[in-house]
Amino acid sequence: MPLIKGGSFVADPFxxxxxxxxxxxxxxxxxxxxxxxxxxxxxMARNAPIGVRLKSDESPEQxxxxxxxxxxxxxxxxxxxxxxxxxxxxxxRTRLNFTGEVRATGAFLYDxxxxxxxxxxxxxxxxDGFPLAxxxxxxxxxxxxxxxxxxxxxxxxxxxxxK
Amino acid sequence: xxxxDEFDAKFVAERVAQFRGQVQRRLxxxxxxxxxxxxxxxxxxxxxxxxxxLRIAVPYGTLSARQLxxxxxxARKYDRGYGHFTTRQNIQFNWPKLVDVPxxxxxxxxxxxxxxxxxxxxxxxxxxDHFAGAAADEIEDPRPIAEIIRQWSSLHPEFVFxxxxxxxxxxxxxxxxxxxxxxxxxxxxxxxxIGEVGYRVxxxxxxxxxxxxxxxxGEFVAKQDILAFLESVMRVYNQSGRRDNIYKARxxxxxxxxxxxxxxxxVMREFTEIRARGTLQVPDEELARIDAYxxxxxxxxxxxxxxxxxxxxxxxxxxxxxKHRAPGYAIATISLKPIGGVPGDASDxxxxxxxxxxxxxxxxxxRVSHEQNLVLPHVRKRDLPAIFARLSELGLATPNAGLIxxxxxxxxxxxxxxxxxxxxxIAQDIAKRFADLDRQHDIGELKIKISGCINACGHxxxxxxxxxxxxxxxxxxxQLQLGGSGAExxxxxxxxxxxxxxxxxxxxxxxxxxxxxxxRQDGERxxxxxxxxxxxxFKNMAYLDQLYAAH
Numbered sequence: 049m050p051l052i053k054g055g056s057f058v059a060d061p062f063x064x065x066x067x068x069x070x071x072x073x074x075x076x077x078x079x080x081x082x083x084x085x086x087x088x089x090x091x092m093a094r095n096a097p098i099g100v101r102l103k104s105d106e107s108p109e110q111x112x113x114x115x116x117x118x119x120x121x122x123x124x125x126x127x128x129x130x131x132x133x134x135x136x137x138x139x140x141r142t143r144l145n146f147t148g149e150v151r152a153t154g155a156f157l158y159d160x161x162x163x164x165x166x167x168x169x170x171x172x173x174x175x176d177g178f179p180l181a182x183x184x185x186x187x188x189x190x191x192x193x194x195x196x197x198x199x200x201x202x203x204x205x206x207x208x209x210x211k
Numbered sequence: 212x213x214x215x216d217e218f219d220a221k222f223v224a225e226r227v228a229q230f231r232g233q234v235q236r237r238l239x240x241x242x243x244x245x246x247x248x249x250x251x252x253x254x255x256x257x258x259x260x261x262x263x264x265l266r267i268a269v270p271y272g273t274l275s276a277r278q279l280x281x282x283x284x285x286a287r288k289y290d291r292g293y294g295h296f297t298t299r300q301n302i303q304f305n306w307p308k309l310v311d312v313p314x315x316x317x318x319x320x321x322x323x324x325x326x327x328x329x330x331x332x333x334x335x336x337x338x339x340d341h342f343a344g345a346a347a348d349e350i351e352d353p354r355p356i357a358e359i360i361r362q363w364s365s366l367h368p369e370f371v372f373x374x375x376x377x378x379x380x381x382x383x384x385x386x387x388x389x390x391x392x393x394x395x396x397x398x399x400x401x402x403x404x405i406g407e408v409g410y411r412v413x414x415x416x417x418x419x420x421x422x423x424x425x426x427x428x429g430e431f432v433a434k435q436d437i438l439a440f441l442e443s444v445m446r447v448y449n450q451s452g453r454r455d456n457i458y459k460a461r462x463x464x465x466x467x468x469x470x471x472x473x474x475x476x477x478v479m480r481e482f483t484e485i486r487a488r489g490t491l492q493v494p495d496e497e498l499a500r501i502d503a504y505x506x507x508x509x510x511x512x513x514x515x516x517x518x519x520x521x522x523x524x525x526x527x528x529x530x531x532x533x534k535h536r537a538p539g540y541a542i543a544t545i546s547l548k549p550i551g552g553v554p555g556d557a558s559d560x561x562x563x564x565x566x567x568x569x570x571x572x573x574x575x576x577x578r579v580s581h582e583q584n585l586v587l588p589h590v591r592k593r594d595l596p597a598i599f600a601r602l603s604e605l606g607l608a609t610p611n612a613g614l615i616x617x618x619x620x621x622x623x624x625x626x627x628x629x630x631x632x633x634x635x636x637i638a639q640d641i642a643k644r645f646a647d648l649d650r651q652h653d654i655g656e657l658k659i660k661i662s663g664c665i666n667a668c669g670h671x672x673x674x675x676x677x678x679x680x681x682x683x684x685x686x687x688x689x690q691l692q693l694g695g696s697g698a699e700x701x702x703x704x705x706x707x708x709x710x711x712x713x714x715x716x717x718x719x720x721x722x723x724x725x726x727x728x729x730x731r732q733d734g735e736r737x738x739x740x741x742x743x744x745x746x747x748x749f750k751n752m753a754y755l756d757q758l759y760a761a762h
Contacts, residue, residue: 107450128249129332131372135449138369143484159233159250166368189229192218194362195438196490197369204218204362205497 052183053149053171062099062120078122081106084114092117101153104130108140115144120171125154134167141168141198161186168198212273212576213358213504215323222365223320226327230254231313238310253333253371255326256312259628265304265312266329267319271339271357271381272300272579276566279577281322283562289315294562296547296555298619298670299378300338300579301329305626327365332373334364334445340382340389341580344507345542345588347534351400351408353383355501356437359493360398363438370445374452375460377445390581390697392416392425393673395462396444403431410437414444414474415466418667422703423463426471428478434498436482439491443481447474508575508589513539520596526648527599527610541592545585545602546609546617550646551639554620555583564605572598583619584612615657615724616642619670623663623680624687630663632680632687633713637661640717645724654724657737660695673697675738676720677704689716691723693749694741707750719753726752 051060062076067083071090078099084091091098099120102108108121115121121140123133133152140146151171152164164172165187174183194204202211215223230250237247244258251257255266267282274282282302286294289311290304297303307315319325329336337357344352360379364370370377382389383400391397397413410432416425432440444462451469453459466474485491515538517528533542545565548554557565565585569577572594578586590598602608611617618641621627623634638661645651660674664681671677677692688710695704711719724737726749731740741749 129372130454131332131370132450132454134369134372135446142488157246157249159253160372163366163368163371189232190222190225190366192222193368194222194365195367204222207218208216208500209494209496 049153049173050176050178051151051171051173052180055184057180062097064101076119078120081110084111088114099149099151102136104132104136108136108144108146115140115146118146118148120149120151121146122151122153123169125152125156128155128157128160134163137164137168138198158182158186162190166193166197166199166201212275213270213323213354213501219323219362220320223323223325223327226254226325226366227313227316227320230316234309234313249331252330253328254312254316255329256309257330257628259305259626260624261626262306263309263312264626265307265315265326266297267302267304267324267326268329268336269300269302269324269579270361271337271343271354272341272581273343273354274577274579275322275575276569276577278322278324279562279566279569281318281324283559283566285315285318286559286562292560293556293558295553295622296557296579296583296585298581298583298621298668299336300341300581301336302579303622305622330376331371332375332377333371334367334373334377334379337361337364338378338380338389338394338581340384340387341578341582341586342388342533342542342588343383343578344505345535345540346384346386346388347536348386349383349536350385350402351383352502352505352507353381353389353398353400354505355498356398356400356410356434357381358501358504359438359497360441363441363491367445370449373445373449374454375457375462377448377462379441385699387697387699387701388580390670390673390701392701393418393422393670393697394425396441397425398437398441401431407433409433410440412437412440412444415463416701417461417463418670418672419461420458420665420667421464422667422672423467424701424703425463426466426474428471428475435492435494436486438493439485440478440482442485442491443478446481447477451477507537510537510540510589511591513591513593515539516592517541518593518596520599523603523608523610524596524599526652527608528595529652530610530614531608531612532595535589537589539592541590541595543587543590543595543598544580544612545587545607546611547584547607548611548617548642549606549609550611550616550642552642553635554618554638557585561605561607564601565607568598568601571601582617584617610648611651613656613658614651615645615654615659616651618642618659618661619674620661621663621668623661623669627663627668629666630680631665631682632663632689634661634663634669634680637678637680637689637713637716641720644717644721654728655736657724657727658697659720670697671695672703673701674704675736675741676723678716678720681710683710687713689713691716691719691753693723693746694738696738705746707746707753722752722755723749 076097097119101122153173412429413425620634620638624630662669692704
């Protein structure tokens with residue numbers, strides 16, 4: 049699946065490993081939370097970047113301190129209506145101070161891209177053929193925001209008071 | 212009242228442009244209805260039984276004359292010459308064409324209005340006491356904090372896809388005119404023991420198929436902390452609210468499952484963290500800046516006497532004019548409940564004429580009440596006779612505010628896609644039965660609220676007499692509920708028993724009222740009598756005819 053990060057398409061350095069599949073010898077691997085718990089020590093010993101893919105009902109707090117050993121946390125959107133991921137991303141950034149990649153995958157809509165970026169996502173798995181221009185357009189439609197979030201963007205109140 | 216600055220104006224203009232693009236993509240076929248649906252809903256556009264319906268936000272129910280004229284213009288140009296004021300202080304237009312909606316939104320933006328978040332699973336338009344800034348019993352005008360909440364909640368990136376819709380109400384009086392305890396979240400302005408003003412926050416109220424009365428989650432939240440506190444509640448809800456069943460997704464279900472103590476613990480955990488970050492604190496300068504927009508008009512020194520007038524005028528004064536904080540001034544309710552009319556409807560001509568009336572009498576704002584009436588908040592008492600005369604000409608002087616014919620009704624099966632039964636004809640029938648004004652005065656305060664389905668948009672759970680339309684094998688039936696209240700003594704009405712047919716419900720209501728008149732003691736309202744004697748005598752009377760018929 050194409051991956052957008054830093055404003056352009058990038059090669060995905062990670063491979064998603066199914067729960068039953070063997071871990072590859074080398075390279076970044078993304079596993080489920082279940083698999084991560086089961087094979088935590090093996091994964092840590094692999095000496096390769098680790099990612100965990102969270103279902104929408106799995107809070108990143110369940111990762112405990114291990115979150116800081118991860119390179120990427122993938123958050124699933126099983127349906128666009130399921131907005132828990134927005135809170136999970138923000139929690140990763142502002143409570144857990146996670147500085148790695150927070151990646152959105154699943155059924156999010158064009159019109160949610162700006163909200164994803166605001167709440168702390170910085171990587172996006174998009175459908176095949178999704179135009180980059182559209183991604184960028186989604187971010188440009190609303191130039192100012194009323195409330196602080198995880199992106200550190202100046203709010204309208206900041207702008208009013210000349211900050 | 213609040214005025215957009217350059218930032219607010221740009222925000223709304225960009226939103227209109229964005230939606231124009233979305234409509235174009237829909238009309239060209241690039242988006243299908245499934246993909247378009249969440250986008251249009253976020254902009255207040257529903258697809259109803261017969262047509263699109265556009266719901267326009269009236270933040271905390273406050274409109275200027277200029278805005279009211281624009282609503283008249285929209286009714287005339289894009290609709291069928293009328294609009295419908297709702298129980299959430301909004302206005303709905305029932306017949307717009309999709310292709311026109313971006314132009315309607317642009318027209319609205321030109322008078323600092325929008326339809327953002329009037330639908331969808333997000334924080335909806337914030338409502339407030341319709342007597343705000345004018346009521347004699349008010350601690351502070353609730354609209355500044357409502358405006359601060361409106362801005363904070365506008366396209367909040369974390370809370371636009373909540374488990375379900377989320378409604379916030381604000382009030383600044385001990386007397387609750389905003390139905391606080393039936394809201395997902397409510398902010399009540401209170402004074403603490405040492406005289407500081409802050410906020411009491413309630414969560415978990417709601418109607419629908421599982422009604423609950425909200426409970427207190429924050430006893431006294433400091434002014435600067437209010438957004439941090441509200442955001443904490445939202446985050447608890449977004450993480451833990453149920454998403455497996457649409458009927459159990461409102462925060463009332465979570466609030467009831469957690470209970471007050473656990474809810475407080477979870478909220479406080481978020482609150483401590485958010486407050487420590489400091490980014491959501493509302494600085495005093497910002498509070499003062501917003502407060503200034505809502506400064507009351509300069510009240511003249513006027514005699515406090517009520518002007519004399521004929522019996523019609525006296526009748527109107529009796530129910531539709533209320534005590535104002537300033538001597539020589541009054542609050543006037545404009546009833547949108549003419550006997551036999553559609554509750555909450557106003558024509559383009561009426562809206563234009565009201566705007567003219569506001570200009571004539573230097574009334575700078577008008578309110579929409581959750582009881583589907585309009586309110587002139589600051590009226591010189593000496594102007595009341597002339598205002599009454601003009602309202603009479605416009606068919607807007609029905610002297611029934613708070614009386615039995617001042618009925619709340621949802622649009623029901625005449626318009627709504629969700630309804631099981633019609634509401635409007637039932638309201639019209641009941642109003643006609645009680646049209647006699649002396650009889651209405653004898654009955655006194657009695658709030659009838661009618662919903663055409665279990666979603667309870669007509670607030671039937673909170674009616675002194677509540678009526679719920681249900682569908683039984685393709686036939687409309689109406690259940691009676693007694694003893695509900697949306698005021699500070701909030702309660703959920705009790706269901707009486709089997710429903711009544713569409714031709715039986717009116718007579719049944721008459722018998723219930725007759726029972727009250729027989730049972731009441733000195734000074735008791737219907738609600739007081741019901742609370743004293745309970746359901747049984749009312750039930751016996753209501754089903755009387757059926758009992759005879761059965762034997």
